[in-house]
Amino acid sequence: MILSRLTLTATLTVLLLGPASAEQSAVSTANTSGAVKHHALSLIGEPKYPEDFTHFDFVNPDAPKGGVVRMPSIGGFDSLNPVLYRGEQAPGISLVNESLMVDSIDEPSTSYGLIAEWASYPDDYSSVTFKLRDNARWHDGKPITPEDVIYSLKVNKEANPRMGLYYKNVTHAEKTGDNEVTFYFDSKGNRELPMIMGQLTILPKHFWTGTDAKGERRDPMKTTMEPPLGSGPYRVKSVSPGRSITFERVKDYWGKDLPVNKGMWNFDELRFDSYRDMTVAFESFKAGNLDFWNETSSKNWAMAYDFPAIKNGNIERQEVRLERGMPMQAFVPNLRRPKFQDRRVRQALNLAFDFEWANKNLFYGQYERVDSYFQNSELAAPKALPKGRELEILETVRGEVPDEVFTKVHQNPTNNDQTEMRNNLRQAMTLLREAGWQVKDGKLTNVKTGETMTIEFLIVSPLFERIVQPYLRNLNRLGINGNIRLVDSAQYTRRLNNFDYDVVVGNFAQSESPGNEQRDYWGSEAADREGSMNLIGIKDKAIDKLIDHVIYAKDREELVAATHALDRVLLWHDYVVPQWFSPNQRIAYRSHYGRPDRLPGLTPGFLQVWWDSNANASTEPRASN
Template identity: 50%
Template sequence: MFQRFVRPLFIASSLVILTHSSFADDTKNWQHATSLVGSPKYQQGFSHFDYVNVNAPKGGNLRLSETGSFDTINPATAKGEIATGLGLVLETLIVSSLDEISSDYGLLAEAFSHPEDYSSVTYLLRDKARWHDGMPVTPEDVIFSFESAIANDPKRKNYYKHVISAEKTGEREVTFKFDEKNNRELPHIVGQILVHPKHWWEAKNASGEQRDISRTTLEPIMGSGPYRISQISPGSSVTFERVKNYWGEDLNVNIGQNNFDKISYSYFSDRNVEFEAFKANDIDYWVENEAKRWATGYDFPAANEGKIKREQLANAYRSSGIMLGFIPNQRREIFKDQRVRRALNLAYDFEEQNRTLFYDAYKRIDSYFFGSELASSGLPEGLELDILEELRNEIPESIFTEEYRNPIAGTPQKARANLREAIKLFKEAGYETRKGKMVNAKTGEPFTFEIILNGPIIEKVALPYAQSLKKIGIDVSVRSIDPSQWVNRWRERDYDMIYYGWAQSLSPGNEQIGYWGSDAVDQSASGNYAGISNPAIDKLIQKIIFAENRDELVATTKALDRVLLANDYIIPSYTIRASRIAYWDKFERLDELPKYSIGFPTVWWSKSAE
């Protein structure tokens, strides 16, 4: 699942159930909502989402922070490091609700229609949708945005590869045509395209220079959303101000939302300095990502006096799964052997780190869909087993006889036993120990590699892992690099191993091609970080995309999970299935948050606005 800046950019689906409603042209069977699982909760003509305060006051300022930097505010191209928050400015054709697993409702589009074979979809734009300069949002804008996305972003080009055209088919209608039928995801994913104003990008800027959507820019872009960019300090901060005459303020999907007058993001190169800014009341809201700091770092006056609130909320994790860890790049020859990758997992002592570093706050990940109903467990049975039997000659036999388990350490005895097993696997893969170094038995070349990290926060995890590998003769260098260099290197696959991962929706679909599909191995900026090329996985992905019902989708996804796990494509790390947040006592919200989201800052409001 690809992520958008505030709302999701793309939400992958396999099943799209559309509810009928009446619009201007009934012959097209216009629909108002999509549901990825079941039916949409909100029927045609609903007044607002249940999780909002319809009387939430408007006003107040919200000061947020980001780690790193940025050098562009143009999200239409895969160049540069994009500033956070641009989903406040740009909108999509449809938008997700936050109290359903995955349902979308009309935003820029008031309705949509598709034939029974899903060979196309037509979106009907709202008559009153406007850009910030007052110009109407048109089908030409949607077409321009789609064509720009596939021309300038390899990841989106792959994601939309089955979309063969976007055409204007009415005064307010745009139709996307597909090169395959019965892919129920395609009508949905094109509705999540960020829509840009064609007339603005094709005009010249204040300096008389021609704008170019294929290039990075720090000129405040125009949008149609509830906020506009009011101030930019390159690489340092971005401020958004609420649009007073926002065209969509009274839409049912927007009522009670977008309540702050200003939202600003300040950027920090050091996470500890960023936290000090929060403690000093220079930042209003903090998302904690360190177990030690959460356990011991809030003993300061403002926290002790109740001026800062702390909560641990599971909402955002109820509709997603995750895989995270050290990813060896199989484009490097040394990582191509599955036995080598399994040996590298044996050297990682999670239990010791959880005890000494993390206050036993985390659980080790053992599924690519960890924490969701899509995660495999036990031995395969039923429909899942039937699916795997079809691929029996192409997948490891262990899938049928052994439940996947990560190595367990935590004591010196268990750690040593794991390392002995790792040495055995290296030997089977053609390596041996010479003078304390693990070398290729034929060439004598040492087995050594580099782990690159996006900043220093994971160093405390990576360095002990490197020390463990050193005990079996493997020299590993750990290198933290700045965010811009990190982005460039993972885009171009210029790494031996990275610490990274994948988030998953409960309705996997086309995005799985980009994650593990063979076609994505050589695509710059795809999600196939591991360099996976496996025909059995390709077949399972296609079966997921064309699943005819929820049971088949779940069973096939679990089968895919087992095949991915059995090939040891990652050294899984750990996670906590809750958001740890801290914030200054300046905000209000409803007592009951959306079931699948914290809803911050979208449905919160400022006390100062009352």
């Protein structure tokens, strides 16, 4: 499911997908017309908090307000448009606009009313109605209206191809009562649709259809550096293009006393400074110019935290255990390139990757190998042959998927010693020959076309160079000429949006209740849609059928079986070279920050629930350590 503001801003470096499909349940009350009003929606069991809850139990409701937080942003930005996929969106801009409901960062696949007071839907899930809160306001004081919501659906679908697929089954929206709006769907039985409509980013129609300070009409389909009008806990305070953006807490924020916001959004200012790469940003953190750091390098975590601020206690660090599924992170060959379309070639690429060596020599033993698109959750395909409802679903695509789906359990190759590595490379060479490639003059060459096999690894972080280099050496032993292309974030985003790459590093995060977003990841319609997340380039009718099984699952049991089937088929197509995961998030931060006794289970929640213990002393940036 697409990210909400609450989850998206956890550290602004880690993607966490929210709810998606399975059986809806909610603590609710009935209105006079017989419809059911839901203050919260859950796709897995009952929401934790009743209608009259006062605050989440992972917050300090009396947390002090104030202080300045300085965060890193890698690369620059050229747009403050909160919904457009083009351009480099400014970090933190999601804090300005809100959604109808907001995801819990402690409960998987659960959301609570934000702009909307309640949601109501019929038993067949053919529509959903939201009642907007009477006191919901834009920062200019004007009320949030059903017209704003209707306008937002149109803009979101047109401005972002991912949203176009996500809300594909939503035909239209109408004002259906006093401060009420109803979304209508073109199909029945899609249990995630009511919840994902609650995730819709709501825009002020009067702002986006108006004119700017120069008298020019605004266009939500274009990038802009004009600070947008929003309704959230923060607004843009200042912008230095290419350098930084600062947000200020809205002191009279309309929603500050809502249960979903009590004890949250405690910092007065959030500043995001741009750095060209992670190495430079980390040095700035060490020098005292940044306040929070999400460590993505196992090498750094093991070797780089011996600087003075650590030794004198000015910086603390810890590993936070996350209670959620882990993403499929992988090297992603682009199937739009003919050289990767033969499954045997992709199998050979996986055989050439030596994870065990990398984990020992590069990662200090901190990772495990990813072996599922739904890693670390009950949604991962069992390590046994399919049976029961999963097998029934797979039978609907028998003959359209690899035969091994029914006869073998998928496993990544292992390389516990050099003998295993040599055997894997020999097997890879055999597969390449079967696919029509032979080594001539030291170069892997296509027998029919004479093309030599070259692979460019497109990366945006220099940290990945040390990881790709050993992989290139193994590929070279197969006659493959591999190289690394390091680009800045703006060029990387453009090339991803246009699918202009051989191999990239993909990160396919999943929720506990997958649904419509699967179309964007693996659906045929997304393969040629600019800006989609179908980085692989999959166009497969059988996978489209399996995605529909996930989306239209009748209950949780059906969803789990359908997801097992989808996972198993994706694995046996060998679309990617799986990398690694850790269930822990590594963070470092200035020691003057306070935090609740218990952090939320899905994210450390730094921007949401932490506070500055020195807030009353000053709101000016602190001197370097």
